[in-house]
Amino acid sequence: MVRAEQDDLAIFDALRGGNSEALQILYDRYGEAVYRLALRMLKNPTDAEDITQEVFLSFWRRGSYDPQRGSLLVVLLVMTRSLALNRLRKVQSQRNLIQHCTHHVSAEIHHSWLETLSVSELSQQVHQAISQLPAAQQQVLQLAYFEGMSQTDIAQQLNIPLGTVKTRNRQGLLKLRQLLSGLVEVS
Amino acid sequence: MNVPESIESQNELLAGYVLGDLSPEESAAVEQQLQDDPDLAAEVEQLQATMSLMALETPAVAPPPGLRDRILAQVTEPIPSPTKVSDPAIRGNILPFRFGARELLTGAAAIALALLGISNFQMQQRLASVEQEFAEYQDAIALLQQPQNRLLSIQSVSDTMSSEGMGSLVIAPEQDAAILTLQNLEMPPEGMVYRMWAFVDGEKVDCTDFVPDASGQVFLQVPLEGWEGANSVVINIESAGSQEPETAEMVLTGESL
Numbered sequence: 001m002v003r004a005e006q007d008d009l010a011i012f013d014a015l016r017g018g019n020s021e022a023l024q025i026l027y028d029r030y031g032e033a034v035y036r037l038a039l040r041m042l043k044n045p046t047d048a049e050d051i052t053q054e055v056f057l058s059f060w061r062r063g064s065y066d067p068q069r070g071s072l073l074v075v076l077l078v079m080t081r082s083l084a085l086n087r088l089r090k091v092q093s094q095r096n097l098i099q100h101c102t103h104h105v106s107a108e109i110h111h112s113w114l115e116t117l118s119v120s121e122l123s124q125q126v127h128q129a130i131s132q133l134p135a136a137q138q139q140v141l142q143l144a145y146f147e148g149m150s151q152t153d154i155a156q157q158l159n160i161p162l163g164t165v166k167t168r169n170r171q172g173l174l175k176l177r178q179l180l181s182g183l184v185e186v187s
Numbered sequence: 188m189n190v191p192e193s194i195e196s197q198n199e200l201l202a203g204y205v206l207g208d209l210s211p212e213e214s215a216a217v218e219q220q221l222q223d224d225p226d227l228a229a230e231v232e233q234l235q236a237t238m239s240l241m242a243l244e245t246p247a248v249a250p251p252p253g254l255r256d257r258i259l260a261q262v263t264e265p266i267p268s269p270t271k272v273s274d275p276a277i278r279g280n281i282l283p284f285r286f287g288a289r290e291l292l293t294g295a296a297a298i299a300l301a302l303l304g305i306s307n308f309q310m311q312q313r314l315a316s317v318e319q320e321f322a323e324y325q326d327a328i329a330l331l332q333q334p335q336n337r338l339l340s341i342q343s344v345s346d347t348m349s350s351e352g353m354g355s356l357v358i359a360p361e362q363d364a365a366i367l368t369l370q371n372l373e374m375p376p377e378g379m380v381y382r383m384w385a386f387v388d389g390e391k392v393d394c395t396d397f398v399p400d401a402s403g404q405v406f407l408q409v410p411l412e413g414w415e416g417a418n419s420v421v422i423n424i425e426s427a428g429s430q431e432p433e434t435a436e437m438v439l440t441g442e443s444l
Contacts (some may be wrong), residue, residue, distance in 0.1 A: 184240070
C-alpha cells in the first residue's frame with residue numbers, strides 16, 4: 001500500500017517495485033508541474049500532453065533515480081525540459097532525456113522542502129523569488145530556460161553585448177539560488 | 188586555468204557551469220574541482236535545482252483530466268484475457284529502451300563531442316546513459332542473432348490512419364521471445380491500445396498490448412507463449428481493458444518472409 005503522504009524515496013521504491021499506484025501518486029503530485037513546463041515551452045496543449053506522458057512513462061519503465069542528485073520534482077523537470085528542447089529543435093530523440101536518471105539509488109536519504117510542499121505552494125515561493133530579481137535578469141533567464149536560447153542568440157535578440165547576457169544570467173541564477181535557499185538546500 | 192580567488196568569482200563560475208556558458212577549459216577545471224570537493228558538487232546540485240524550479244513560474248494550469256487516465260492505463264494491468272496468455276506479468280514486457288537510427292546518431296554525436304574535448308557535466312551524464320544503453324542493446328542483439336529466428340514483415344492495412352505504420356517481428360524460438368519493431372505509428376484514441384494476435388493452427392492467440400512512443404516508434408520484447416509457430420499476425424486497435432471484437436479495427440498485418 002502506497003500512501004499519498006509518503007516521501008519521494010518511498011514512492012520511488014514502490015515505483016521500482018512495479019507498483020502502479022506509486023505512479024498515480026507521483027503523477028498527482030508532480031503531473032501539473034511537468035505539464036505546465038511543457039506547455040510553456042511548446043505553447044501547445046497537445047505537445048504538452050505528449051511530453052507529460054512520455055516523461056512519466058519513461059520514468060516508470062526505466063526509472064532509476066539517485067536521491068542525492070536532487071528531488072524527484074527536479075529530476076522530472078530536467079527530463080521535461082530536455083524532451084521539450086529536443087522537440088523544439090526538431091530532434092526527436094527519446095534518448096537524451098533520461099540523462100539525469102541513470103544512477104543507482106544510494107542509501108543516503110535526504111529531505112528538503114521540495115518534498116514536503118505542494119506544487120502550488122512551491123509555485124508561490126518561486127513567483128515571489130523571481131519577482132525580486134531585476135527585470136533584465138528575469139528576461140535573460142527566461143529566454144535561456146524556457147526558449148532554450150543560447151547566450152549568443154539572446155545577445156542578438158536583445159541587442160546587448162554577450163558579456164552582459166552572461167553576467168545577467170549568472171547573477172540572476174545566483175540571486176535566485178539565494179532567494180530559494182530554503183527550498184534547494186538540504187537539511 | 189587558475190582557481191578563482193574569491194568566493195564571488197567561484198560562485199560565478201559554478202553558475203556559468205550550470206548555465207552551460209563556460210569555455211571547454213573552464214568546464215574541465217570545474218569538473219576537476221567538483222570531483223575533489225563534495226561541497227562544491229552540492230552547490231552545483233542546488234544551482235541546478237534552482238534553475239529547474241523556474242518551471243514553476245508558469246501560471247497554474249491543471250493538465251487535462253484524461254491525461255492522467257491515459258498514462259495510468261498504460262501501466263495498469265489489463266483485464267485478464269480469455270486466451271492462455273492471461274497473466275499480465277507475462278504479457279508484453281516492454282523493453283526499457285527504444286531506439287532508432289536517429290537516436291543512435293545522437294549517442295554517436297555525444298561521443299564525438301566528448302572526444303573533441305567538449306567536456307561538461309551534461310555531456311558526461313549523457314555518455315553514461317549511452318554506455319548503459321549499449322549494454323542493453325547487446326541483449327537484444329544476442330536475441331536477434333539466433334539461427335532459428337523467423338522474420339515477419341509488418342505492413343499497414345488501415346484506410347483510416349493518416350500515417351502508415353510498418354515494421355517487423357522477429358520470432359526467436361530458442362529465446363522464447365520475439366522482438367516487435369514498428370515505426371510511423373499513430374497514438375491510438377483514448378482508452379484504446381494496439382493489440383497483437385498471432386495465428387497458430389487456425390487459432391488466434393493474444394500476444395501483447397502496446398502503444399507507440401511520442402515519435403511513433405515501438406520496440407518491444409514479447410514472450411513467446413504458445414505462438415512460436417506463428418506464420419502470420421494481425422495488429423488491431425482495441426479497447427484497452429477488454430476484448431470486445433466489435434471495437435477492434437485491424438490496422439497492421441504481418442506475414443512470414
